Structure formats: structure tokens, C-alpha cells
Amino acid sequence: MKILFTFFVAFLAMASIAQDKTEGYQFETVYDLEATCVKDQHRSGTCWSFSALGFFESEMIRLGKNPADLSEMFVVRHCYADKAVKYVRLHGSLNFGPGGAFQDAVYVMKNYGMVPESVYSGLNYGEENHVHGEMDEVLKSYVDGVIKNKNKKLSPAWKNGFDGILDAYLGELPESFEVDGKTFTPQTYLEEETGLNPDNYIQVSSYTHHPMYSQFVIEVPDNWLWGEVYNVALDDLMAIFENSLKNGYTIGWAADVSEKGFSYRNGVAIVPESDAKEMADSEQSKWEAMTPAERNKKLYSFDGPVKEKVITPELRQEAFDNYQTTDDHGMQITGISKDQEGNTYFKVKNSWNTGNKYDGYFYASEAFVKYKTMSIMIHKDALPKALKKKLGL
DSSP: OHHHHHHHHHHHHHHHHHHHHHSSOOOEEEEEOOOOOOOBOOBSSOHHHHHHHHHHHHHHHHTTOOOOOBOHHHHHHHHHHHHHHHHHHTTTOSOOSSOOOHHHHHHHHHHHOOOBTTTOOOOOSSOSSOBOHHHHHHHHHHHHHHHHOTTSSOOTTHHHHHHHHHHHHHOOOOSSEEETTEEEOHHHHIIIIIOOOGGGEEEEEOOTTSOTTEEEEOOOTTOTTOOEEEEOOHHHHHHHHHHHHHTTOOEEEEEOOOSTTEETTTTEEOOBOOOGGGSOHHHHHHHHHSOHHHHHHHHTOOSSOOOBOOOOHHHHHHHHHTTSSOSOEEEEEEEEEEOTTSOEEEEEEOSBTBOSTBTTEEEEEHHHHHHHEEEEEEEGGGSOHHHHHHTTO
16 A cells, blocks of 8 residues: 555656646747847847847858857947937937837948957946946937037037047947957958848838838837838738748847737747637626736736737737837847647747746747737848749849
């Protein structure tokens, strides 16, 4: 009896372990593309630079180059300097702050080249990680003061003063540097070491307030360069995701992660179906009897796959027009997985260090990606052939 009891206890323990392993989301990899390590933007509003350069680091791998750790702050430094000129020229009628977009990194590569992290870390102010609150505030106050000055004209000194602040916080920009015993300028490093051609990269979106299969300036505050995106139908946008990852191209993903269905700690982003009128009668009566807190807990428990909203172009457009979808966060999509019920998820590399369930990655459901994608950056060869021809590329 003791032996039987011991066996029974062991069986229960094993059953409990098996149950633990099957709880929550279980992901099976479909495509998983190579990427460099997860970085940490820390307390800075520079996700756009981290995600763009993570994307370009994966592009270097795809092109057969040695993977590099590119300098996010090199991009931030140049963008802040050129944004200040535009902000002053427009008398302050431009969004000025730490935010940006994927095209900013392309702009910097075209105009200034690129450097590795080892050459320009941007940590010149006594911190081990990026903490930009003070710098952002000082830079904004400075350019506002330049605009409001009582001299009735600008002095030729203001830009040097602004650059001096950037130098003090981020460090002086290198004119030349050495890597593995070879001397480069930022321009020659881009050309010789990265293999990247900035002209090969485009941005794509899908909104109904502009004509399809044309370009438009996407109306988001951080688009200080007034960069254009190609506008395609929603089905074509999702086909780009599939075609890109299937053929070895990662994706720069600009999206909104302010939804309750986004849980970085749990490593999942979903859009639960919360419309009670679409439930069966018994389900609806239970739903209506719940308090709002109970409904939220049920919807966003992240215990496992749930029924999600059907995302339409109209729903996307409504969220964009009502400020429910904003230019919230830049990330990199590196793969596709399926959950235990066969639903599709996109594997997302974030820039908030590695302190979550999936070591800095999370899985965004197909519905979430359909609903909350603002725009994507891709190599133009990642487009399906018919769509590439349709866009004139």
C-alpha cells in the first residue's frame, strides 16, 4: 500500500507538472529569422532608433555581413540637430521631442553614414543606460527660447549652442575611427562594412483616407521629416508580412501598444472579442452579469488563446481617426508562430531589455498586428512580385 501510495503521489505530481506546461500560450515556430541581441532603450524615447537599427542589423546578417552593433545614439544625435533647424524655421509649429520614425534612420544613413556602438555610445553624462529626461527638457527649452527671443532675428550662434548641448550629453560626433585596425569615416563604414543601401528601404501602411497604391505623408506627430508611406489594401499589407518573413526579410514595425490586450510581462499582444451581442445567449447572460473589472480580468487573463476581434479596414481607420491608434512604439518583427489552436502570431523583438517571459520578445496575434500596425519598414524586394509591380517598384 505504501508503494502504491508513493506511486500515486508521484503520478499526481507528474500530472501537475504536465498541466503547468500546457497552461497559457504554447507557440510553435513557423519562421524565425536571425536577429542581434535585444537592446535596452531604458528611460529614453528612442524606440524608433533601436528598432530601426535592429532591423538593419538583421539586414546585414541577411546580406552575409558580420553582425554589428550599430549606434542608436548616432542616429538620435543627428536627428535632434536637424529637427531643431526645422523646428526653428517653422517658428515652433512642429512636434519637437525625442520621438521619431523608421525613415529617420534611413535619412541619417543617406546623409551622415553610420558608426558602431563601440565608437558612439551616447553615454556622456554619468549614466550606464540611456536616461534622457533632462536632456530632452533642456533641448526643448533651448529651441523655444531661440524662437521667442526679443532680438527680432536669429543670431548665427544658436545652432552652435544647440550642438554644444548635444555634445555635452551624447558626445562629439566622430569624423574618423578605427575598427579592427582599419580606419573609417561614418560614410565609408556604411558603404564598406554594412552592405546597406538606404535607397532599398520603403515604408508601407494601409488607411482608407488616402488613395490605395499611392504614397502619402502619414499624419503622425513624430513624422518630422514628413516621410511618405505606400498605401495598400489591408489584405496586401498582411501578405507583405507573410512574404517578407517567408523569404528571410525581417520587418520594422511601428504600432500602438497602449491596448489592454498588450502584456509585455506575459509576452503576448491580443485583441479579445468583447462584443457581447456576438456571444451565444448563455455566454451573453454570463457576460452581462459581470462587473467591468470581472470582464477585463476574463478578457485579459492571458491564460491561453481567446476569440479575437475580426479586424476590418473600417475598424483600423476609426481607431486612427479617433486617436485610439497612435505612433506609440517601434519594434522589429522577426518571425511567425502558431499557438496550440493554430492561430497565427508574429514574433516581435522589443527594446526594453530582456526582463519578460520571452527574454525581450513577445508574440503579437494576427488580429493585433492587423489592428494596431501604423506602418512597416521593409526591403522593397520583400514585396510580393505582383504588388511590387503595382507600386511601380
